[in-house]
Amino acid sequence: MPTPEELLPIALEAVARASEVVRNRAPGTVTAKGDRDPATEVDYAVERAVREFLLAEAPEVGFLGEEDGRFGADDAELVWALDPVDGTVNFMHGVPLCAVSLGLVRGDRSVLGVIDLPFLGLRYSAVDGLGAYRDGDRIAAARDADRLADAVVALGDYAVGADASQKNVERLRTTELLAASVQRIRMFGSAAVDLVWVADGRIAATVMQTNLPWDTAAGVAVAREAGAVIVDLDGNSHTTRSASTVAVTPTLLDELMALLRRRRG
Structure with missing residues (x-):
């Protein structure tokens, strides 16, 4: 092999x-x-x-x-x-x-x-x-981002199809929390773009409430090698079996995860 x-x-x-x-x-x-x-x-x-x-x-x-x-x-x-x-x-x-x-x-x-x-x-x-x-x-993920208030954070797309309304309740809550905390939210419409732009230091983080392997496998490899931290929405180490994907510059990991924990209540 x-x-x-x-x-x-x-x-x-x-x-x-x-x-x-x-x-x-x-x-x-x-x-x-x-x-x-x-x-x-x-x-x-x-x-x-x-x-x-x-x-x-x-x-x-x-x-x-x-x-x-x-x-x-x-x-x-x-x-x-x-x-x-x-x-x-x-x-x-x-x-x-x-x-x-x-x-x-x-x-x-x-x-x-x-x-x-x-x-x-x-x-x-x-x-x-x-x-x-x-x-x-x-390339390397941004190292000078000290607080979410100065960060641009990308969001994955909202759900469509069956059960979209139910799935989007949590997505909309995540959007609300980020809108109140970060400098700007962006929705680029491509998981690959989100992940490589975290890797390239163009944005500080991306939050995706999905993890399809064709969407994320390549971008996760690039972002991880650039020094970003890749976890799921609960802060667990990310794998191809994870239900969600969060990539973030290390300096903002704790603040971002504390905010995301509030999405359910």
């Missing part, structure tokens, strides 16, 4: 090919996967092309894609996790905040991440233990 470091060039090439497709093709026909949950022709085309490339280059590594699910060996030690267009709604509407997000997971831990923001010309990468990079330059 190749190591994550050995697989990095393959991941970089896969994401480069995918990003080229996203930049140069219109969204095309839109398929409704559920209530307000669309996928475009580009989502499916990118996933198919990346899957075929990765399985040809590293057949011993499994594959999990957002659109078509699991391929390859069921008992693979390593599994790719791909979101072909993270931020599909943004992509459909011409908003440039979307990403190709490719992670590599061992067990329940992300060990590699490559994320490309096709319309912003930014590419992020990380391998477990080897640091995080933007276009070849080492």
Whole structure:
């Protein structure tokens, strides 16, 4: 089995090919996967092309894609996790905040991440233990954020579909608490963007009340290697099995978690 470091060039090439497709093709026909949950022709085309490339280059590594699910060996030690267009709604509407997000997971831990923001010309990468990079330059989560009142914090999207109203009660309470405490809230519409911008020091934290592996595997690897703390909403160490995802610069961890504990009462 190749190591994550050995697989990095393959991941970089896969994401480069995918990003080229996203930049140069219109969204095309839109398929409704559920209530307000669309996928475009580009989502499916990118996933198919990346899957075929990765399985040809590293057949011993499994594959999990957002659109078509699991391929390859069921008992693979390593599994790719791909979101072909993270931020599909943004992509459909011409908003440039979307990403190709490719992670590599061992067990329940992300060990590699490559994320490309096709319309912003930014590419992020990380391998477990080897640091995080933007276009070849080492990056680090913000170290000078001393209090939430000076922090920009991103929020994940509100829920749609079945039970959305119930799920959004806690999300709205979280929004209310943050609005009263942080400098600004931002909702970029892409988990990958949220996570790499914590890694790059552009925002101080992101709070997502979900944790789908294709959404978060790559970004968690990059943010962790940049020095961010990754936990769930209850402050437990984050894994691919966590129900939620919080990434925060270490200096704000205690203050943010104290605030988030108030979301339920």
